[in-house]
Amino acid sequence: MSELLAFEAVTAGYGNAVVLDRLGFSIRAGESLAILGRNGVGKTTTLETLMGNTRVSGGSIRWRGQDITRAAAHQRARAGLGWVPQEREVFPSLTVEENLGVVARPGAWNLARVYTLFPRLRERRGNYGNQLSGGEQQMLAIGRALMTNPQLLLLDEPMEGLAPIIVEELADAIRRLCEQEGLASIVVEQHPVLALEMTHQAIVLERGTVVHAGPSAALAADSARLDALLGVGMPA
Numbered sequence: 001m002s003e004l005l006a007f008e009a010v011t012a013g014y015g016n017a018v019v020l021d022r023l024g025f026s027i028r029a030g031e032s033l034a035i036l037g038r039n040g041v042g043k044t045t046t047l048e049t050l051m052g053n054t055r056v057s058g059g060s061i062r063w064r065g066q067d068i069t070r071a072a073a074h075q076r077a078r079a080g081l082g083w084v085p086q087e088r089e090v091f092p093s094l095t096v097e098e099n100l101g102v103v104a105r106p107g108a109w110n111l112a113r114v115y116t117l118f119p120r121l122r123e124r125r126g127n128y129g130n131q132l133s134g135g136e137q138q139m140l141a142i143g144r145a146l147m148t149n150p151q152l153l154l155l156d157e158p159m160e161g162l163a164p165i166i167v168e169e170l171a172d173a174i175r176r177l178c179e180q181e182g183l184a185s186i187v188v189e190q191h192p193v194l195a196l197e198m199t200h201q202a203i204v205l206e207r208g209t210v211v212h213a214g215p216s217a218a219l220a221a222d223s224a225r226l227d228a229l230l231g232v233g234m235p236a
């Protein structure tokens with residue numbers, strides 16, 4: 001598998017505040033990565049930095065062999081980064097189908113495939129964005145990112161605030177995207193259990209730097225390590 005994305009010693013933040021401190025990790029094509037860590041360690045800032053929304057003061061970001069460290073935010077979105085923001089940002093006065101349609105770009109993903117992945121969205125296709133439940137909005141936010149036909153899907157706390165039954169449905173869909181569709185993804189999560197189940201590789205951040213990197217399954221199976229890193233052991 002070839003390298004898709006690499007952060008090399010990236011130092012970045014907001015204004016004079018440094019949040020990421022020589023952060024390094026890489027993702028290969030078709031691979032999914034969980035970014036874990038306690039509150040405020042820089043998980044969201046990592047995605048914001050990838051999207052070009054922070055001030056980078058050191059290191060470099062390589063995307064499909066190209067240095068994009070200084071590329072403008074709009075160029076990155078067009079280059080195949082499918083961003084699902086934490087706030088979901090569904091258009092409230094457009095229907096589900098319109099929300100999906102306005103961002104569509106040519107490629108393998110289209111309305112029919114998004115509806116197959118999320119049958120609830122097909123049922124709600126004529127509803128407006130502001131008539132959807134939180135879970136449906138999250139499905140729509142993911143569906144919209146897929147309609148742009150990305151090469152890397154960026155999910156920022158996709159399960160936040162959702163009912164357990166919806167969390168299961170979403171986790172299944174995300175797992176299918178990674179395992180069956182071979183879509184590379186980054187999943188930022190505060191809750192490690194689901195994130196590790198959904199991904200191939202995991203990194204744990206502390207104060208903007210990587211303190212653990214390895215296969216998700218190995219970390220999920222090592223409750224002592226998980227507890228030491230995150231203060232949450234897996235149930236026996």
Ligand SMILES: Nc1ncnc2c1ncn2[C@@H]1O[C@H](COP(=O)(O)OP(=O)(O)OP(=O)(O)O)[C@@H](O)[C@H]1O
Pocket residue numbers: 014017019037038039040041042043044045046190
């Ligand atoms: N727009 C911003 N301007 C200034 N500082 C910010 C901004 N966004 C985040 N920060 C600061 O950057 C640090 C890292 O925040 P970040 O959101 O990346 O953490 P996180 O690991 O995603 O945490 P959480 O799980 O709480 O979202 C925090 O100290 C936060 O206050």
